[in-house]
Amino acid sequence: MSVRHRLSEFKAGMKPTVKELKFIITRMRKSPLSIVGIAIILFFIAIALLCPILAPPGYPSQGGDPYKMPHEGWTPTPSPPSEDHPFGTTIYQFDIYYGCIWGTRIAFYVGFLVVGISLAVGLFLGIVSGYYGGAIDEILMRFTDIIYAFPGLIFAMALVVAFGRSLTSVLIALSLVGWPTYARVMRSEVLRVKQEDYVEAAKAVGCSDLRVIVKHVLPNSIYSLLIMASLDIGGIVLTAAALSFLGLGSSIGFADWGQIINQSRDWITGAPGNALAYWYTFVIPGTFIFTFVLGWNLLGDALRDVLDPMIRRR
Amino acid sequence: MGLRAYLVRRLLLLIPTLIGVTLLIFAVTQLFTPIQRASLYIRSEKEASPENLNRIIAKYHLNESVLVQYYYWITEVLHGNLGYSMSKHMPVSEAILSAFPASAELVIFAIPLTVILGIYLGTISAVHRDKPLDHATRFLSIAGWSLPTFWFGLILLALFYDWFPAGRLGAVARNAVFSPAFTRYTGLNILDGLLNAQPWISLDALRHIILPVITLTVVQIALIVRVMRSSMLEALGKGYITAARAKGLNQKEVINKHARRNALIPVITLAGILTAGLLTGVVITETVFSYYGLGYFAAHAAMQLDAPAVLGFALFTGIMYVFANLMVDMMYAYVDPRIRLG
Numbered sequence: 183m184s185v186r187h188r189l190s191e192f193k194a195g196m197k198p199t200v201k202e203l204k205f206i207i208t209r210m211r212k213s214p215l216s217i218v219g220i221a222i223i224l225f226f227i228a229i230a231l232l233c234p235i236l237a238p239p240g241y242p243s244q245g246g247d248p249y250k251m252p253h254e255g256w257t258p259t260p261s262p263p264s265e266d267h268p269f270g271t272t273i274y275q276f277d278i279y280y281g282c283i284w285g286t287r288i289a290f291y292v293g294f295l296v297v298g299i300s301l302a303v304g305l306f307l308g309i310v311s312g313y314y315g316g317a318i319d320e321i322l323m324r325f326t327d328i329i330y331a332f333p334g335l336i337f338a339m340a341l342v343v344a345f346g347r348s349l350t351s352v353l354i355a356l357s358l359v360g361w362p363t364y365a366r367v368m369r370s371e372v373l374r375v376k377q378e379d380y381v382e383a384a385k386a387v388g389c390s391d392l393r394v395i396v397k398h399v400l401p402n403s404i405y406s407l408l409i410m411a412s413l414d415i416g417g418i419v420l421t422a423a424a425l426s427f428l429g430l431g432s433s434i435g436f437a438d439w440g441q442i443i444n445q446s447r448d449w450i451t452g453a454p455g456n457a458l459a460y461w462y463t464f465v466i467p468g469t470f471i472f473t474f475v476l477g478w479n480l481l482g483d484a485l486r487d488v489l490d491p492m493i494r495r496r
Numbered sequence: 497m498g499l500r501a502y503l504v505r506r507l508l509l510l511i512p513t514l515i516g517v518t519l520l521i522f523a524v525t526q527l528f529t530p531i532q533r534a535s536l537y538i539r540s541e542k543e544a545s546p547e548n549l550n551r552i553i554a555k556y557h558l559n560e561s562v563l564v565q566y567y568y569w570i571t572e573v574l575h576g577n578l579g580y581s582m583s584k585h586m587p588v589s590e591a592i593l594s595a596f597p598a599s600a601e602l603v604i605f606a607i608p609l610t611v612i613l614g615i616y617l618g619t620i621s622a623v624h625r626d627k628p629l630d631h632a633t634r635f636l637s638i639a640g641w642s643l644p645t646f647w648f649g650l651i652l653l654a655l656f657y658d659w660f661p662a663g664r665l666g667a668v669a670r671n672a673v674f675s676p677a678f679t680r681y682t683g684l685n686i687l688d689g690l691l692n693a694q695p696w697i698s699l700d701a702l703r704h705i706i707l708p709v710i711t712l713t714v715v716q717i718a719l720i721v722r723v724m725r726s727s728m729l730e731a732l733g734k735g736y737i738t739a740a741r742a743k744g745l746n747q748k749e750v751i752n753k754h755a756r757r758n759a760l761i762p763v764i765t766l767a768g769i770l771t772a773g774l775l776t777g778v779v780i781t782e783t784v785f786s787y788y789g790l791g792y793f794a795a796h797a798a799m800q801l802d803a804p805a806v807l808g809f810a811l812f813t814g815i816m817y818v819f820a821n822l823m824v825d826m827m828y829a830y831v832d833p834r835i836r837l838g
Contacts, residue, residue, distance in 0.1 A: 328516035332814045333772035340810040344527040427646045429799045468647035475642040
């Protein structure tokens with residue numbers, strides 16, 4: 183078979199995918215909200231890439247760790263925005279601007295890592311359970327049932343208390359709570375694809391299980407899982423921020439949005455006679471969390487609308 | 497399968513689920529060392545001495561196999577002993593029961609507000625699909641969904657602190673409520689104030705509950721709006737809507753009597769997710785507003801790494817959630833015959 187022949191075969195095979203993508207893009211362009219969502223995400227990617235330029239590290243108080251916020255002295259009262267500190271400083275004079283900028287990287291890190299782990303574990307167990315069925319399937323499904331019996335944040339909270347407080351504990355806890363959803367969706371996708379003629383055909387010509395799974399089942403079932411993963415990132419960052427706010431995440435001075443707000447809790451009600459005296463200590467980092475999550479959710483909502491077969495073609 | 501057979505089967509399913517819930521919490525206790533685990537079994541502060549912890553390890557067989565441990569643990573749990581909360585200085589089960597009415601009071605206000613407003617906004621959004629009104633509604637509801645609960649609460653608190661203070665009651669009202677002259681019939685302050693013929697206490701409680709309820713509603717409403725919108729869009733595309741329009745019914749009748757009634761069914765399934773959202777929302781909201789309820793208790797226990805309290809609370813919410821899902825399934829079977837017949 184010549185290369186050219188293979189190429190044209192590949193092109194023909196991709197035709198429905200290309201058509202689908204074109205449809206998604208036209209439909210998305212009609213929805214201004216999804217454009218806003220994409221713009222927000224691109225904005226944050228730019229911040230994350232430009233961290234060292236936007237907020238150069240190297241302060242002596244950081245001890246060589248760029249993810250620690252620089253601070254001067256241990257004065258507890260926050261100070262308002264100034265030339266040196268564009269967003270002001272929080273308790274112990276930690277620089278809020280620096281924390282917000284580098285916190286962007288932490289947000290991406292938390293979102294992608296938790297989703298990545300959940301996706302990998304869910305993918306593997308979902309395939310095994312859907313493809314082979316039997317006792318493994320039964321045990322796995324009952325197990326996911328049990329995890330589903332708890333609201334995510336509360337079970338994650340219990341796990342973090344058991345592991346001890348740290349950002350790593352939060353990441354592990356969120357992944358443990360997150361994977362069952364992926365396993366379930368993957369399992370039902372595999373069950374659907376397994377019935378298809380091309381899988382039967384591949385089995386009939388003597389393909390090994392591994393080959394059938396990798397070449398035929400996976401490419402046809404992973405699509406919805408990837409979309410699900412992209413929708414999940416906002417929620418994960420939100421839950422991680424909530425755990426940080428409860429003081430269960432990273433330690434004080436770490437460039438993490440939820441942690442910065444946690445540090446400012448004692449200052450929320452302001453000074454006597456001026457309730458909003460210390461607004462910058464929580465309004466600014468909160469705006470970062472909110473906008474970041476909003477970007478992902480706007481994109482997700484538009485995607486869901488486009489991909490829902492019941493309402494898309496009208 | 498008739499409705500009754502379905503219900504019986506669904507009720508029987510409750511047993512393995514509840515066992516599973518306890519197993520999972522028990523699995524978390526296995527992450528601790530035997531000494532740490534022993535603290536889950538004590539009943540008062542005096543029992544926390546090292547000799548006594550060794551006695552507990554022996555009594556509850558904490559060094560033995562997992563199955564033996566589970567047997568002794570579940571026996572304690574079934575007797576209502578969830579350990580002693582060092583952060584609250586009382587047994588965990590007692591702390592949970594005393595904090596429960598406060599959270600219930602919040603949820604009683606938040607649920608109807610969320611559901612009714614959510615259904616209304618979802619309908620509007622679907623009827624005006626891709627028009628400015630639709631975009632505005634969707635943007636606002638997604639924005640609410642993306643709000644960090646704690647941050648939104650903090651902003652409300654900072655803005656309105658003078659009118660709607662934090663806490664559950666003002667100092668004067670609290671003294672009145674805890675005085676012997678006041679009978680706490682239900683633990684719900686608003687109701688108790690009326691029952692004791694002291695409406696000013698109810699008003700005070702209401703003043704403290706407004707901001708937490710708004711916070712919970714704004715954060716939860718997006719879910720209902722989103723599902724109501726897509727379910728309404730689906731219903732509007734059905735043949736019976738065309739038929740209703742062909743009969744000459746006006747837009748209002750078509751939407752209210754034909755489309756919305758059918759579109760409401762999927763919203764019922766949301767009640768389960770909504771319960772989970774409220775249970776977690778309560779943890780954050782109560783912490784922000786220093787509103788002493790279940791969530792406040794759990795969050796402060798977690799901050800001090802008070803394991804028995806957090807695990808007890810997790811077990812309690814797990815069980816609550818299982819029962820909420822049971823009710824959802826029952827309602828759904830009642831409303832939609834396809835479920836029980838399928």
